[in-house]
Amino acid sequence: MGTVLSPDYPEGYSNNMNCVWLILSEPGSRIHLAFNDFDLEAPYDFLTVKDGELLDATVLGRFSGAESPSHLDSNTNILRLEFQADHSMAGRGFNITYSTFGHNECPDPGIPINAKRFGDNFQLGSSISVICEDGFIKTQGAQTITCELDNGKVMWSGPIP
The missing domain is CATH 2.60.120.290 (Spermadhesin, CUB domain)
Incomplete structure (x- = not known):
């Protein structure tokens, strides 16, 4: 890093x-x-x-x-x-x-401000979820994303929340 x-x-x-x-x-x-x-x-x-x-x-x-x-x-x-x-x-x-x-893992998606992340494995096939703290709403990305193979490239299934 x-x-x-x-x-x-x-x-x-x-x-x-x-x-x-x-x-x-x-x-x-x-x-x-x-x-x-x-x-x-x-x-x-x-x-x-x-x-x-x-x-x-x-x-x-x-x-x-x-x-x-x-x-x-x-x-x-x-x-x-x-x-x-x-x-x-x-x-x-x-x-x-x-x-x-x-090569068989996705980049660390980080932890958004005012949220909690569940899941610390970024290997192919693993998923992480992000839940906002009370009083905050998610403004972008999906609540759960999965590390997957897309057209030969290992990447998250959607935008990082």
Whole structure:
């Protein structure tokens, strides 16, 4: 598990940046990214996430502005993050945490705020349930999700609650 921060986060990054991070995990495992905070000057500054270490690796996503995915999973044991900023204006930057998981397991879905999670096994075929504390309602995702094989990829059966 670890964290990737843009330079000088959260004070804002400098102009004319070109940064590359490689996240390496054990062979046979995969990498899960959680975007905790994201603010880049759209559309001129952007973060590209690639599946593998090579320059021409498959692009999993290219992100700019204040919108970012909440989660992203690699298909290999290496992720390449490329951050580019132009000559003017800058945002707050980004704060991304990563964790690793095996080929026959789903990424840790975490525990939502004001909720309880039942189930700590993320292996293929296992399920977890999330129940909100009194006074709170579920705003996204299913109450129960199962780790399953979908088109050759191991993933949760629905959005993480």
